[in-house]
Amino acid sequence: MKTYLPAKFIVERDSERCIQCQVCVNQCTFDTHYYDGEDDIVKNREENCAGCHRCMTFCPTGALTIRRNLLEYRENYNWRPEVIEDIIKQAETGGMLLTGMGDDKEHRIYWDHLVLNASQVTNPSIDPLREPMELATYLGSKPDRVELDAKGRLKTKLPPQVRLEVPVMFAAMSYGAVSLNVHHSLARAATEMDTLWNTGEGGLHPSLYKYGQNTIVQVASGRFGVHQEYLDAGRVVEIKIGQGAKPGIGGHLPGGKVSHEVSLTRMIPTGTDALSPAPQHDIYSIEDLSQLVYALKEATNYTKPISVKIAAVHNSAAIASGMVRAGADIIVLDGLRGSTGAAPKVIRDNVGIPIELALAAVDTRLRQEGIRNRASLVVSGGIRNSGDVAKAIALGADACYIGTAALVALGCSVCQQCHTGKCAWGICTTDLSLTKRINPDIGARRLANLLRGWSLELKDMLGGMGINALESLRGNRLALRGVGLNDNELEVLGVRVAGS
Amino acid sequence: MADTVTVEKKGTVARIDTSGVYYRQLNARMRELVADGVRKIELISVCGQRYIGTDLSKPVDIKITGTPGNDLGAFMLGPRITVHGNAQDGCGNTMDDGLIVIHGHAGDIIGLSARGGKIFIRDDVGYRAGIHMKEYGEKKPALVIGGTAQDFLGEYMAGGTLVLLGLNLEEGQHHRANFIGTGMHGGVIYIRGSVADYQLGQEVGVAGLKAEDKKLLGGLVGEYAGYFGADAARILDSDFIKIYPRFLRPYGRLYAH
Numbered sequence: 195m196k197t198y199l200p201a202k203f204i205v206e207r208d209s210e211r212c213i214q215c216q217v218c219v220n221q222c223t224f225d226t227h228y229y230d231g232e233d234d235i236v237k238n239r240e241e242n243c244a245g246c247h248r249c250m251t252f253c254p255t256g257a258l259t260i261r262r263n264l265l266e267y268r269e270n271y272n273w274r275p276e277v278i279e280d281i282i283k284q285a286e287t288g289g290m291l292l293t294g295m296g297d298d299k300e301h302r303i304y305w306d307h308l309v310l311n312a313s314q315v316t317n318p319s320i321d322p323l324r325e326p327m328e329l330a331t332y333l334g335s336k337p338d339r340v341e342l343d344a345k346g347r348l349k350t351k352l353p354p355q356v357r358l359e360v361p362v363m364f365a366a367m368s369y370g371a372v373s374l375n376v377h378h379s380l381a382r383a384a385t386e387m388d389t390l391w392n393t394g395e396g397g398l399h400p401s402l403y404k405y406g407q408n409t410i411v412q413v414a415s416g417r418f419g420v421h422q423e424y425l426d427a428g429r430v431v432e433i434k435i436g437q438g439a440k441p442g443i444g445g446h447l448p449g450g451k452v453s454h455e456v457s458l459t460r461m462i463p464t465g466t467d468a469l470s471p472a473p474q475h476d477i478y479s480i481e482d483l484s485q486l487v488y489a490l491k492e493a494t495n496y497t498k499p500i501s502v503k504i505a506a507v508h509n510s511a512a513i514a515s516g517m518v519r520a521g522a523d524i525i526v527l528d529g530l531r532g533s534t535g536a537a538p539k540v541i542r543d544n545v546g547i548p549i550e551l552a553l554a555a556v557d558t559r560l561r562q563e564g565i566r567n568r569a570s571l572v573v574s575g576g577i578r579n580s581g582d583v584a585k586a587i588a589l590g591a592d593a594c595y596i597g598t599a600a601l602v603a604l605g606c607s608v609c610q611q612c613h614t615g616k617c618a619w620g621i622c623t624t625d626l627s628l629t630k631r632i633n634p635d636i637g638a639r640r641l642a643n644l645l646r647g648w649s650l651e652l653k654d655m656l657g658g659m660g661i662n663a664l665e666s667l668r669g670n671r672l673a674l675r676g677v678g679l680n681d682n683e684l685e686v687l688g689v690r691v692a693g694s
Numbered sequence: 695m696a697d698t699v700t701v702e703k704k705g706t707v708a709r710i711d712t713s714g715v716y717y718r719q720l721n722a723r724m725r726e727l728v729a730d731g732v733r734k735i736e737l738i739s740v741c742g743q744r745y746i747g748t749d750l751s752k753p754v755d756i757k758i759t760g761t762p763g764n765d766l767g768a769f770m771l772g773p774r775i776t777v778h779g780n781a782q783d784g785c786g787n788t789m790d791d792g793l794i795v796i797h798g799h800a801g802d803i804i805g806l807s808a809r810g811g812k813i814f815i816r817d818d819v820g821y822r823a824g825i826h827m828k829e830y831g832e833k834k835p836a837l838v839i840g841g842t843a844q845d846f847l848g849e850y851m852a853g854g855t856l857v858l859l860g861l862n863l864e865e866g867q868h869h870r871a872n873f874i875g876t877g878m879h880g881g882v883i884y885i886r887g888s889v890a891d892y893q894l895g896q897e898v899g900v901a902g903l904k905a906e907d908k909k910l911l912g913g914l915v916g917e918y919a920g921y922f923g924a925d926a927a928r929i930l931d932s933d934f935i936k937i938y939p940r941f942l943r944p945y946g947r948l949y950a951h
Binding site for chain 2: 292420421465485492538614
């Protein structure tokens with residue numbers, strides 16, 4: 195069938211600069227560039243271009259420019275090019291539209307409507323270059339009260355706690371969705387910066403067990419690669435119920451991505467689809483969740499916090515209350531903008547709620563019920579910079595997960611082709627000729643640099659507010675003001691309007 | 695509720711009266727005993743204690759009298775559990791290796807996501823038995839059910855062997871389970887007797903048994919007969935069907951890229 199889909203990008207090749215070296219031909223995984231031997235010239239197939247910028251970045255003479263193909267459809271706010279092209283694609287295939295990364299639509303980004311406070315005159319700011327600043331964060335259930343003995347030592351036995359030097363962790367991205375070199379980069383960076391990375395639901399490669407103290411091992415509906423040694427290896431065990439990019443649905447890692455090495459960690463034969471069912475079939479209620487939480491506590495002899503991750507949805511606050519009562523030590527909320535290696539586009543862009551609202555609602559509810567101390571609260575889904583992190587902490591989060599931001603640090607240009615398995619940056623693929631494009635030494639350096647930069651910025655923001663510990667900002671919504679938000683939004687966020 | 699767990703211990707054999715003992719105390723005590731070198735544990739008057747056999751990671755023989763609670767042998771690696779009584783839900787959940795033998799019935803999601811080991815249930819099981827069992831290399835879980843099962847038997851099955859014997863069905867009676875093998879993409883199910891087409895998931899096919907099937911089935915039925923005193927030859931002298939996945943990638947054609 196002839197496709198009616200127009201090219202999304204225009205590839206401009208400056209013929210004066212191009213030296214026919216074919217770097218672009220070799221770097222492109224979407225077959226956009228090709229060498230025409232007859233004419234001795236490199237040419238384009240623009241319709242294949244995904245806009246990933248790999249060729250531009252690596253062109254030694256700067257001969258390439260990739261521009262959006264701004265189709266001159268007749269103006270129509272309702273029938274925008276994306277809408278038209280989605281229909282064309284479905285008319286030609288009859289399938290569910292699949293996509294990668296997170297929701298890219300114009301939903302309000304509340305972080306951009308929240309501003310932080312700073313000290314002026316009446317209380318001094320603190321200079322982080324001169325004074326120690328504390329970002330340390332402890333994840334785990336805190337007791338309702340503590341008892342001290344006569345010498346002031348702690349008598350109460352604390353549930354297991356995990357100390358993070360920076361309140362930013364790497365979000366769950368499974369081996370299979372991303373490459374082993376990405377896992378190595380994440381694991382090494384997490385170890386260097388004393389935070390945690392997350393295996394996702396794909397098991398833990400044998401070469402990564404040595405990073406166990408900085409690893410969150412995930413248990414999801416497919417139970418891939420879950421066994422005693424895996425549970426013992428991790429610092430935290432996370433039950434994944436849902437994911438912000440695709441709340442309510444499962445995951446299908448296509449058989450084509452189940453290579454020999456992936457099959458080794460998932461413990462399924464090479465080439466079979468790795469199907470993660472929509473629900474965990476032993477969890478149909480809060481009571482069932484509690485059963486799995488305690489099964490994992492028993493399996494790890496009460497030595498590790500058990501985390502439970504859900505997608506942020508309408509009733510998150512009530513669900514979170516149930517999760518805490520079910521015994522979760524850490525609650526993870528993944529918002530509307532949470533990313534994925536592959537999800538139906540209609541789900542990614544239409545299901546779930548913004549993380550800012552979910553976070554505020556959950557924190558408020560747990561405080562009202564007097565159980566906020568019983569679980570740490572971690573948020574994810576579109577955290578872009580340290581400003582978002584600071585605002586999340588002020589809204590009530592204990593820590594954040596970053597997924598997309600971490601991948602961007604590794605080279606990802608958010609071209610949303612993760613589901614094709616052809617990632618030209620070698621991140622979201624299991625093709626060995628591509629995965630070697632990520633060098634774990636360099637990858638770990640880039641990730642650790644990112645976290646270092648954010649740490650410095652967080653300390654600067656704290657100092658500016660006149661506080662020297664992140665703990666003093668946590669849940670302190672008076673440090674925030676809203677700009678351009680209506681009364682209902684301000685009420686849910688628990689934040690006053692700027693100027694008040 | 696008892697604060698301490700009373701243990702009668704002789705060498706490597708221990709016996710615990712579990713009346714009124716909470717599962718956390720019981721399992722903690724069992725971990726200590728196994729760490730001390732105990733290799734045979736007898737639990738009597740068991741009544742609903744969960745997670746028995748989890749986190750022992752040794753080939754311990756555990757004999758249970760009574761009704762163990764949910765998630766018996768969850769994430770289990772190595773123990774051999776025999777229950778004289780019924781088992782509840784989640785028996786063998788994500789089990790890795792070992793053996794569970796139930797002299798009675800068992801509840802829902804028996805053997806959920808099991809990756810190794812064997813489970814034998816003398817009588818019936820509830821819903822979703824063997825759901826998402828998987829195999830890798832030498833590790834192939836087996837679940838043998840002497841009676842019948844409810845809906846979603848072997849759903850999403852990705853590996854291993856599931857046997858449904860229907861020994862307690864009356865003459866002319868059939869298995870009632872629907873959605874058998876829905877989403878199945880690995881492993882094999884053997885059913886004694888027959889099921890109607892409408893009872894099967896769309897992703898499975900039905901075939902007769904070949905020599906290698908008969909060998910696999912014969913071994914498991916022989917083991918079943920050994921545990922429960924049944925006549926293996928008589929069981930095997932019946933019609934069996936084999937249910938197998940038609941696709942390695944059942945949902946490969948759902949998507950547009």
